[in-house]
Amino acid sequence: MIKAYLVLMKGVVREVTYPIEDRVTIGRSPINVIHLTDPSVSRKHAVIYQVGGENVIEDLGSHNGTFINGEKVQKAALRNGDVIRIGNVVLHYKEEPVPEPAEAVITEELLETAQEVRILSDDLHHVRISTTESVAPDTSRLSRRLSDALSSCVLFSSVDQETLEFLSQNSRLLIFDRGRIIFRQGDRANSLFVILEGLVHIFIHDMEGRELHLAILGEGQFFGEMSFVAKEPRNATVQVLEETLLCEVGFSVLEEVLRRCPSVREVLERFHRERLEVMEAKKKAAGLVERRRYPRLNEAFPLSFSVLSSAGVGAMFKGRVFRSISRDISLGGVRLKIQDRALLALPVGTQLKMELLLPRPWGVMRVLGTVKSVLEGKEGGDIGYIGVEFYELSSANRKKLQQFLQGERD
Numbered sequence: 512m513i514k515a516y517l518v519l520m521k522g523v524v525r526e527v528t529y530p531i532e533d534r535v536t537i538g539r540s541p542i543n544v545i546h547l548t549d550p551s552v553s554r555k556h557a558v559i560y561q562v563g564g565e566n567v568i569e570d571l572g573s574h575n576g577t578f579i580n581g582e583k584v585q586k587a588a589l590r591n592g593d594v595i596r597i598g599n600v601v602l603h604y605k606e607e608p609v610p611e612p613a614e615a616v617i618t619e620e621l622l623e624t625a626q627e628v629r630i631l632s633d634d635l636h637h638v639r640i641s642t643t644e645s646v647a648p649d650t651s652r653l654s655r656r657l658s659d660a661l662s663s664c665v666l667f668s669s670v671d672q673e674t675l676e677f678l679s680q681n682s683r684l685l686i687f688d689r690g691r692i693i694f695r696q697g698d699r700a701n702s703l704f705v706i707l708e709g710l711v712h713i714f715i716h717d718m719e720g721r722e723l724h725l726a727i728l729g730e731g732q733f734f735g736e737m738s739f740v741a742k743e744p745r746n747a748t749v750q751v752l753e754e755t756l757l758c759e760v761g762f763s764v765l766e767e768v769l770r771r772c773p774s775v776r777e778v779l780e781r782f783h784r785e786r787l788e789v790m791e792a793k794k795k796a797a798g799l800v801e802r803r804r805y806p807r808l809n810e811a812f813p814l815s816f817s818v819l820s821s822a823g824v825g826a827m828f829k830g831r832v833f834r835s836i837s838r839d840i841s842l843g844g845v846r847l848k849i850q851d852r853a854l855l856a857l858p859v860g861t862q863l864k865m866e867l868l869l870p871r872p873w874g875v876m877r878v879l880g881t882v883k884s885v886l887e888g889k890e891g892g893d894i895g896y897i898g899v900e901f902y903e904l905s906s907a908n909r910k911k912l913q914q915f916l917q918g919e920r921d
Contacts, residue, residue: 514710514727515566517545517559517595517602528712528724530752531566535559537597538571551575551598559589566604568595575599607727657684657707661758664705666733666778667768674771683759693749693757697809697839699918700738700745702761706730709755715747715790723797725790727752733782739765740783742917743806747790805841808916812837812868814847816899819862819879827853828861835897837867842912844880844900848893855895857885863899873915879903 515531529535529545536543538556547556553573559566569586570577578596579587589595591606657679661667667675684707687693693704696715706728713725713734725747728734738745739762760768769776814835818828833854835847845867849855861882868875884898904912 513606513608514729515589515604515606516727517604518724519547519600519602528714528722530710530712531559532753533560547597547600549598549600552600553598556597562588565589573598657682657758660707661705664731664733666705666736666775666782669774669778670768670772674768677771678760678764678768679758681761681764685757685759687751687755687757689751689753691751693751694735694745695809696745696748697807698745699808699810700735700743700762701918702759703733703735703739703765704749705733705758705760707756707758709757710752711755712750712752713747714750715794723793725793726786736779737783737786740779741806744808744916746806805843806916807839807841807846809839810837812870814845814865814867816847816863816865816880818857819864824858824861825856828857838896840867840912840916842901842909842916844883844898846896846898849885849888849895849897852894854897855885855887857882857897859883859885862902865899869911869915873911876908876911878908 517529517531519529535545536555536558537545537547537552538554539547539549539552540554543555553571553575555571556573557568557570557577559568561567566589567586568577568579568584568589570584575598576583578584579589580594581596589604591604593604595602595604658672658675661678661682662670662675667678670678687709693711694700708730710727710729711734712727715723715725717723734749735745737743737747769779814837815832816835817830817832818824833851835850838846838848840846845865859882863880863882865878865880866875867878878901880899880901882897883900885895886898887895
């Protein structure tokens, strides 16, 4: 099975991915499936549709024309790697193979069961497959089907039946609608996901918010293992491309599976290495330079800071205590939201005395930091953000921060 999609480019960095499904219209009007706001794009510019199993693009009488690999076309079949120009907007046409479901009947039944569950509960995060006496007849049947489906995933293909049953009885079955974000780059991680039905898009953002496509995964594949192996926050964002049925496996459950079947760890580590190499290669090809030395965790907690006296710092900052909320944090520093618009004028290089109020049981942490960036927020959003690099962090506070980032307790 081949999945096609368009990637909107900005320079050499991929910005937005559009899956090609059925008839896809492109134009400046918001009624189009792909809505492009560039003034060089006509209101109804072009359309992509299927003919004999091929995707065909057709110009709809646009003012500035439709081009494939530099050649103006009225109608043309698309090939993997084609560069499409709609007015002044450049898109790349991509095709990627996605695995066929190993057991179509199994996943179909699972999808039906999960949809029934969704009708009964608005919050699928409260749905857990178990074999408690009150629901044993139905859930044990579902558990057997889930065991069969999980065995078709390369990660668990070598696992014995008893461990598969343990895995299915201690996992969660979740449905995500198209467009939903499963997790974001920088989120705290505590589980791995196996795709039973559907497609997901995996991508990352650089420091300026630009998007880089990494992969599209389908039935029988898994994701989320990189945080488990590296013991770090999520290093990518995962978004659902079509209604998707997932099996969520908690890291504590995965640890037990590894204890019972050590060969699974080899598969995990191999996929971790290969996917990390692919990600680094794509970042290099796109010209992305990662300035962050440490993985960042998306975490909001209160903090306060004051400006240390130094040359070049305005009098408006001296002697004041500013209060804020963190946006993300790492071993190397913290990014905080600006609550006072005057802070947009804070010079880069300013030294700060900071007090971070981490959640229980970690408590207060006092550090010294240097302002590395001051960015104004987008209209209608936050005022802006200040990036601070820690330059004085005691060994005790460093240990506390490391435990906090990894979710560990003494």
